[in-house]
Amino acid sequence: MVFLLPDAVTEAAQVASERTAIVCRKESLSYGQLEQRSNQLARTLVDQGVIRGDRVGIFLDKSIESAITLYGIMKAGAAYVPLDVSAPPARLDYVVKHCGIHHLVTAPNKRRGLVQLLASSDSPIECLIGAPAIEGIRARHISWKDISLTSSSHIESGCLDQDLAYIMYTSGSTGEPKGIMHSHASGLSYAKWAHDVYSLRAEDRLTNHAPLHFDLSTFDFFAGALAGATTVIVGDEYLKLPASYSQLLADEKITTFFTVPYTLTQLLTRGALDQRDLTALRWIIFGGEPFPMKYLVSLMAALPHARFSNMYGPAEVNGCTYYHVPRPIEDEETPIPIGTTWRNADALIVDEDDHILTDNTPGELLIRSSTMMQGYWNRPDLNKLAFAKLAGTEEHPHYYYCTGDLVERLDDGNLKFLGRKDRQIKTRGYRVELDEVEASVLKLAPVEEAAAFAVPYGEGSLSIHVAVILAPESNQVTSIDLLKTLKEMLPWYSVPQKLTTEFTFPRTTSGKIDRRALQTRAAQA
Amino acid sequence: MSDNRSLIRDFILHELLNGEQADELEFDTNLLVSGLVDSLGMVRLIAHLEEKLSVKIPPEDVTIENFISIDVMADYLKTVQTS
Structure with missing residues (x-):
């Protein structure tokens, strides 16, 4: 039974061990290999003292190892904490300390960053997994070669679906990053939603565009695994050269492409799309920010066989609404709506005093859903403000996440995104x-x-x-x-x-x- | 063609990196995974090369194979300069 995120891989490995799970550059892993290699990492982590409930950091470029790592950490019973390899050392040092990371999974090519990260004399990191010996660093180290010699048999973490699966640090308005906590239940709930809304199948080939510290990545890995589909990790070099990115989409016969509007605009203007065979593309899904209409309209014309979908949702609630863009677009000037919630989510619109608005006047969007976060790691101050107790009954109140986004309900029931609450000014x-x-x-x-x-x-x-x-x-x-x-x-x-x-x-x-x-x-x- | 290599390196160093990180910028450095050049930096570099060398670089040529390092770019530019 699938109730923890890595269960999806274990199950796919049992059903179709040979099927390709992950592709990155010239390498690939079948579901059987992904299962075994993540088991080896999990066993290594447990041998090194990781216990259920620990937080284990990931300090890796996008690679085959990054996919093995997120499953390996969860199989060991810990929550994974992806670190942004391009972030300044001071920010990373804050996250490592705030979250109490003792074990970090990394790779030899991250030596330079590791030296900076471990420079702080009071760093809690005591074990580097996947790193070579680095002069002057006292943390013990285990190489990827050592991991490959560990037993690959299944390991029981003893976790429940309510236990933490991952913590993603995101920019906070005060400048200190805040760690969004998701359980296996909320992560898996999102994966099921995505699987259902986009009818993902084993034959699908998804991209992994976003780095692990960006919540888009959970769709690529977790919804992909639930479908037994293939996820193609897009190396950073492709993000800089749209003509190579479009070639990758064609060569890998990508069917489901989840990305941000900025990348789609780059592909449209510099991706030589007219010279690529992208007929395998079934879905182009975008989120994170509004897509300028002039580019959306042009891209839909350039890729006439693909369906386009706008997915909305702060990382705190994962995806929560979607809007499949109709063809043709009736009004090419007006931004498309963010759509409606899926069946297992409730949206309320409230005014500044948290009164529920029912008359289609604009207000703040509040979401209640099984995809919702548990809260921010070790920030009771923020957690008090993040949720509102509304509706339900006195004995059984309902808790909503306050998105800070202003929306308006249109006559057809779709929600229209108006802007951030904190982006409204008086001038x-x-x-x-x-x-x-x-x-x-x-x-x-x-x-x-x-x-x-x-x-x-x-x-x-x-x-x-x-x-x-x-x-x-x-x-x-x-x-x-x-x-x-x-x-x-x-x-x-x-x-x-x-x-x-x-x-x-x-x-x-x-x-x-x-x-x-x-x-x-x-x-x- | 060593001139082209200097032309590219000078632009990246002074216009895109504000003169910083000179020690990391070798002719064979992988510019795309090192984070030295971002996507808009690449667009500006190409506009600069087109202007200085009076060549046209079509979008479909702006690929990893042709732009991964300064050396590789210089080799690619030879092909558009002679064609």
Whole structure:
């Protein structure tokens, strides 16, 4: 019976041991091999002192080993904590200490990062799994060769589905990362949802686009395993060269592609899609941020046989709503909705006093679902604010996660995303949605990417700034031209006071534009 | 063609890396997995090469095989300069 996330692999290995589970570059693993190699890692971890309930870090590039590792850690009864290999050492040091990570799974090519990570004299890390001996580091080490000599027989972790499966650290508004805790139950519930909504089958070939510390990755691995499908891990080099990415999609005959709008825009504009055979693509699923309509419409025209789906959900609740984009799109200007919740989730819209709104007026979206997190690791202060006790009865209240996202229910029942609650500002006495300003800027033809943010101005007032990246062929367009057009599109108080053109944007570890960094930079200028 | 290698290295070092990490930027460094060049950096580099060398680099040529390192890029550029 499948009630823990790794059970899906164990079951697939019993049903079809030879079927390919994971592909990465020139390597691949069958379900039988994935089962055995993750058992070996689990046994190694237990031998090294890992016990049920421990947190074990993952410090790996995307690789075959990264797939083995997440299952190996869970099979040992621990929760995996993926670390962002590109994050600054101070941030990683915070996570390692905050989460109490004693064991870290890594690889020889991460030597440089490991030296930085373990430089802190009070680092709790005492055992490096998969690393060579590194001079000056006192943590003991076990090589991948040692792991391969361990018994590969099944191991019982004794875990229940309510036990923690993984903790993902995400940026917090105060600057300190917060660790989102998911149990096997909530992770598996999401995998079942995805499996059902996208009718995944054993014949499907999924990508793993996102790194492990980004919640998109759980769809690729867990929903994929539940279907007994193949997951193709996309190396970081492909993310930088869209023409190679599109070639990979064609060569691997990918059927189910879950990614972010930014990547899809890159593929559309630079991916030489007209020269690739992408007829195997069944689903293109995107989430994480709104997809600018002009690119969505063009991409749907470029890939006429694929279905497109917008998936919405903060990492705290995994996916919770979806919208399958109809063909043709009736209105090519208006952003598509985030859709409706699946059957095992409830959405409420509330006003600022947490009163439930039933009359289609906009408000904050609250979600109750089996895919919901347990809370933030060791942050009782945040956990008090994250959930609202609403509805139900006095004896049996219902707990909802407060998404911080503003939505509106449309007449057809679909939810429309309006913006972040904390992206609503007051300027010149008027209420402005920064996301709405941004969406308008993105409608302008020369604009490839845009970020709107508020900068303090005078006493307690805010001014709207916009930074844009122009399409390469549009470098003659000036800020004045763009502002002139915007004045015709937006109410006067929503028109940005400043618009700058940039070559590149600061980005968060999940690839989203880091609007806070832009804001800080502008405020200091 | 060593000129092309310097042209590429100078642009990456001064325009994309603000003069930092010079010690990591060898002609054979894998630029794509080292994190030295991101996707927009690659777009700017290509625009720069097209302008300086008066060549046209079609999108389908911008692949791992042609752009993984400075050495590989210089070899690729030879093929578009002579064609």
